[in-house]
Amino acid sequence: MKQLFKHITLILLIALSACNDRTEYRVDPEFEPYVTLFTAEAALRGYHFNFEQTGLIIEFADLKDNKAGLCHFEKPIRIEIDKSYWKAIGEYPGGNLLREHLIFHEMGHGILDRDHLNQLLPNGDWKSLMCGGERVDGKSWNINYADERRTYYLQELFDKNTAMPDFADPVFSADSSGFENVFFLSFDSESKSDAGWSMTDVISHKISIENKRLRFESKSEAAFFVLVRPAVDVLTDFIFELDMECHSNDINAQSGIVFGSNEAGNESLEYFSVNKRNSVFTGNKNMYSFRVELRPENVSKSGRQKFKVLNNNSKNYMFLNDKYIYNLSYTHNGNGNSFGFLVPPGATIWLDNLRVAIKNSGQSMRVSKSVELNTFEVFEEKVFFREIY
Numbered sequence: 552m553k554q555l556f557k558h559i560t561l562i563l564l565i566a567l568s569a570c571n572d573r574t575e576y577r578v579d580p581e582f583e584p585y586v587t588l589f590t591a592e593a594a595l596r597g598y599h600f601n602f603e604q605t606g607l608i609i610e611f612a613d614l615k616d617n618k619a620g621l622c623h624f625e626k627p628i629r630i631e632i633d634k635s636y637w638k639a640i641g642e643y644p645g646g647n648l649l650r651e652h653l654i655f656h657e658m659g660h661g662i663l664d665r666d667h668l669n670q671l672l673p674n675g676d677w678k679s680l681m682c683g684g685e686r687v688d689g690k691s692w693n694i695n696y697a698d699e700r701r702t703y704y705l706q707e708l709f710d711k712n713t714a715m716p717d718f719a720d721p722v723f724s725a726d727s728s729g730f731e732n733v734f735f736l737s738f739d740s741e742s743k744s745d746a747g748w749s750m751t752d753v754i755s756h757k758i759s760i761e762n763k764r765l766r767f768e769s770k771s772e773a774a775f776f777v778l779v780r781p782a783v784d785v786l787t788d789f790i791f792e793l794d795m796e797c798h799s800n801d802i803n804a805q806s807g808i809v810f811g812s813n814e815a816g817n818e819s820l821e822y823f824s825v826n827k828r829n830s831v832f833t834g835n836k837n838m839y840s841f842r843v844e845l846r847p848e849n850v851s852k853s854g855r856q857k858f859k860v861l862n863n864n865s866k867n868y869m870f871l872n873d874k875y876i877y878n879l880s881y882t883h884n885g886n887g888n889s890f891g892f893l894v895p896p897g898a899t900i901w902l903d904n905l906r907v908a909i910k911n912s913g914q915s916m917r918v919s920k921s922v923e924l925n926t927f928e929v930f931e932e933k934v935f936f937r938e939i940y
């Protein structure tokens with residue numbers, strides 16, 4: 552009986568495929584621009600596709616198990632894109648790149664016949680846009696798909712043998728000399744010049760000095776961005792560093808430093824953070840998700856980390872516990888002078904030695920006129936560190 556059933560299925564399949572249009576072209580208008588772009592990028596590299604002639608189906612679906620896209624190896628290739636994910640990422644800055652990343656990944660499978668490739672570059676970035684499938688050490692699939700990295704990932708998509716890109720060089724090579732402190736908090740006493748923020752105990756949080764460190768206790772279910780505004784524009788070359796220890800019951804809670812612009816309409820906060828799984832993240836508060844999850848070996852097991860970011864020639868170089876780990880292109884649109892730290896919901900953190908330095912004093916006056924100097928802010932915000940699937 553089972554055998555008969557199998558035969559019937561087989562006959563049905565043959566019958567179905569016989570009446571299928573094997574060259575059907577049906578791409579939802581939402582996906583068209585990305586298919587056009589894929590065709591153009593392919594042509595630059597000697598691959599000439601004409602999907603309207605050879606067939607391609609890309610359609611919306613409700614995918615299970617947090618899948619964002621799915622490629623079916625049928626004639627023609629049929630790609631399903633999860634409707635809610637597509638809509639969600641489109642609502643954030645950079646969403647068009649996440650969409651491109653998703654379509655190109657699926658077309659990598661279906662059109663370029665590429666399998667998943669889960670290797671890392673020397674700096675911890677995924678080696679390929681084609682990462683996916685079975686998780687590797689629980690590391691998320693987020694790819695920093697922007698700027699010079701986008702150029703690399705596009706090239707790698709069409710050519711697996713693409714050389715290691717410069718951004719992935721694990722050796723620090725920028726110039727970090729000649730920086731002078733313009734702002735420093737030692738947290739040795741409660742005086743304003745030492746502690747910066749006022750000592751306070753309110754319903755949402757408590758700030759105090761404990762053993763010559765600033766103690767910030769969150770009593771909130773939201774994350775805190777705690778900022779100071781020194782006379783340094785984030786668009787100039789600067790060094791920002793801070794010692795930080797975080798105690799949280801949530802192994803996924805991220806604590807770290809934040810910096811960015813606060814110009815009206817252009818607010819943008821970058822974060823550089825760690826969690827208790829020894830993962831390091833870089834991201835921007837405005838974006839759908841963190842850019843990338845890194846697993847450097849020098850995350851301190853004690854929970855006390857020294858974060859440092861050097862902004863040099865529009866690039867951020869990140870250091871953790873005095874070791875260089877990552878760089879990325881600078882993405883702020885507006886001027887501003889927000890520097891501070893991120894406290895996860897319900898966590899307690901201790902800070903020491905907050906330092907902001909600039910390359911030379913001539914630069915420091917590029918501060919927006921509307922910005923007050925050395926003002927201290929605490930604001931609560933629901934932040935979700937989503938993942939990209």
Ligand SMILES: [Zn+2]
Pocket residue numbers: 656660667681682683684
């Ligand atoms: Zn895949």
